[in-house]
Amino acid sequence: MSADEAALKTCHERINLSVAASHQAENGSVTTVSSKESEEATYAFLPPIESTDAHLHEFAEAMRTVGKALRQVAEGKAAAQAEAAEWKRKYESEKAAKAHTHHSVIKGCSNCVKDKLEHLASKLTLETASVDETGCCGNHGICSRQILQDQCTGPNRKSDDRIVGRKVPFRLSWGSNGDKNGQHKHDFVSFEKGDITTAERSNKQIFLKWDSPPQTVLFVTKPNSNSVHALCSEMVRWLKEHNNINIFVEPRVSKELLIEDSYFNFIQTWDNDQEMKTLHTKVDLIVTLGGDGTVLWAASLFKGPVPPVVAFSLGSLGFMIPFYRECLGNVLKRPFTITLRSRLQCHVIRDAAKDEVETGEPILVLNEVTIDRGMSSYLTYLECYCDSSFVTCVQGDGLIISTTSGSTAYSLAAGGSMVHPQVPGILFTPICPHSLSFRPLILPEYVTLRVQVPFNSRGQAWASFDGKGRIQLGPGDALICSVSPWPLPTACLVDSTTDFLRSIHEGLHWNLRKSQALDGPA
Numbered sequence: 001m002s003a004d005e006a007a008l009k010t011c012h013e014r015i016n017l018s019v020a021a022s023h024q025a026e027n028g029s030v031t032t033v034s035s036k037e038s039e040e041a042t043y044a045f046l047p048p049i050e051s052t053d054a055h056l057h058e059f060a061e062a063m064r065t066v067g068k069a070l071r072q073v074a075e076g077k078a079a080a081q082a083e084a085a086e087w088k089r090k091y092e093s094e095k096a097a098k099a100h101t102h103h104s105v106i107k108g109c110s111n112c113v114k115d116k117l118e119h120l121a122s123k124l125t126l127e128t129a130s131v132d133e134t135g136c137c138g139n140h141g142i143c144s145r146q147i148l149q150d151q152c153t154g155p156n157r158k159s160d161d162r163i164v165g166r167k168v169p170f171r172l173s174w175g176s177n178g179d180k181n182g183q184h185k186h187d188f189v190s191f192e193k194g195d196i197t198t199a200e201r202s203n204k205q206i207f208l209k210w211d212s213p214p215q216t217v218l219f220v221t222k223p224n225s226n227s228v229h230a231l232c233s234e235m236v237r238w239l240k241e242h243n244n245i246n247i248f249v250e251p252r253v254s255k256e257l258l259i260e261d262s263y264f265n266f267i268q269t270w271d272n273d274q275e276m277k278t279l280h281t282k283v284d285l286i287v288t289l290g291g292d293g294t295v296l297w298a299a300s301l302f303k304g305p306v307p308p309v310v311a312f313s314l315g316s317l318g319f320m321i322p323f324y325r326e327c328l329g330n331v332l333k334r335p336f337t338i339t340l341r342s343r344l345q346c347h348v349i350r351d352a353a354k355d356e357v358e359t360g361e362p363i364l365v366l367n368e369v370t371i372d373r374g375m376s377s378y379l380t381y382l383e384c385y386c387d388s389s390f391v392t393c394v395q396g397d398g399l400i401i402s403t404t405s406g407s408t409a410y411s412l413a414a415g416g417s418m419v420h421p422q423v424p425g426i427l428f429t430p431i432c433p434h435s436l437s438f439r440p441l442i443l444p445e446y447v448t449l450r451v452q453v454p455f456n457s458r459g460q461a462w463a464s465f466d467g468k469g470r471i472q473l474g475p476g477d478a479l480i481c482s483v484s485p486w487p488l489p490t491a492c493l494v495d496s497t498t499d500f501l502r503s504i505h506e507g508l509h510w511n512l513r514k515s516q517a518l519d520g521p522a
């Protein structure tokens, strides 16, 4: 038998098996179809195939192309359906809002609706949310009782006299830390007609638009790299000559550039920490040249507010060299999208300290703070609290408290989830826990975490911040950690979501797998 005949025979055998299986499935019974019968049927069905390997390959290729085309069509359809649903949702919520406005005006409660919803939200406070004697909203802008007493037109609400009783009116307010009257602006939960809905979703994609052209750029560059140094000096020249931009660089880079050419005399730097602390008041934009470590380094220079960062990463440096003028030119002249990357502020509180007043400056991290066993060969033993609630005791190699930006770094390696940088959360990821059930957590961004080394811990623990600056924690010492009010704004290449997905695809090869062959089991 030739190779082609053998291939053809295998092909027919497979078809036989699948025909037999389909017969059984159709009849719903477990009968055996004689393979001879099915073979005859199959041969009757199939046109005579003058098969060769080449034909089979060609056929498989064609099927793959058809498969791809079908998938693209399905994806397109899904996207269109999602868009249509979004438009429908918007239309319906607008319609409902208009209907409600109209209704309330007719009822003579014009001050209930005169302000916009945003204004209503800002008025939602524990202190001001009281109903006046008439049951109307007074001037706080909310009239849930009035709404509930009206004939409601909501989707689930039919006027039915047989139904006795009504929902009790209520109002929602938001607790807030640090502000006595709680008058914070929040995403609001509408509760028209007593139904809680989050139909109003805000788009968190942020655009940055300069009021006037930026004047000062700070360069932060990876050390000991000739290509980075060369690119830095070229960019600095271009920015000065074509845009008359003031340039700041780190003291090390300033020295390097001045040794290279006295042309760089105009470059500014700082001499001490005090001067560095005021940098954010002078710099409009930060350009980083290097990898993720350089962005972490740039973030660590700013203990408070951080100017927007444009990161030219090593992976894209070669690619960027021809385009950096266009890229920087766009950022300097046009609005651009940014991602606000939250940072964590960490305090170490020593047992020796008499009270827990946080006097020292916080350490800010962009990726994570890690508490591990360091050189110790004992398990770390860490007690963890979230606000005033006990979370768990970590017994293992340690714990990572990570930002969402850091979710693709050490936390990922320890089994944590990858989280879009605009999800407001803190990751709580154990390192090699000696327990079968210690799964990683994601906690809301407003909590404060406290990790304490108990007195009965066998060993010490070490905290490190974005992989740097190790601090030893002894029994009784604690690390307090919460989201900093000073995020790192980074310029997007496209937008937050596209950039995030691109980084996990290209940087981490997320879910990369070769496609299955088409000629598998039926």
Ligand SMILES: NC(=O)c1ccc[n+]([C@@H]2O[C@H](COP(=O)([O-])OP(=O)(O)OC[C@H]3O[C@@H](n4cnc5c(N)ncnc54)[C@H](O)[C@@H]3O)[C@@H](O)[C@H]2O)c1
Pocket: 291, 292, 293, 294, 296, 367, 368, 405, 406, 407, 408, 409, 410, 411, 413, 465, 466, 467
């Ligand atoms: N097992 C691990 O995966 C492991 C161990 C130690 C530290 N780290 C990470 O290294 C970081 C310090 O980075 P570095 O460059 O100064 O040290 P480094 O030079 O040792 O680089 C660590 C690697 O982590 C990558 N990385 C850093 N931040 C990242 C992020 N947010 N998303 C995806 N990848 C990221 C870097 O690109 C680099 O390849 C730490 O914050 C920690 O997250 C990871």
Ligand SMILES: Nc1ncnc2c1ncn2[C@@H]1O[C@H](COP(=O)(O)OP(=O)(O)OP(=O)(O)O)[C@@H](O)[C@H]1O
Pocket: 220, 221, 222, 223, 250, 290, 291, 292, 293, 294, 295, 296, 297, 314, 315
């Ligand atoms: N301006 C700087 N001054 C001092 N150290 C820096 C500076 N920029 C980066 N580093 C340090 O240099 C190391 C390497 O930097 P970086 O991560 O940017 O380069 P890389 O390792 O080549 O790139 P990647 O992170 O993409 O693998 C990091 O540990 C980082 O902390």
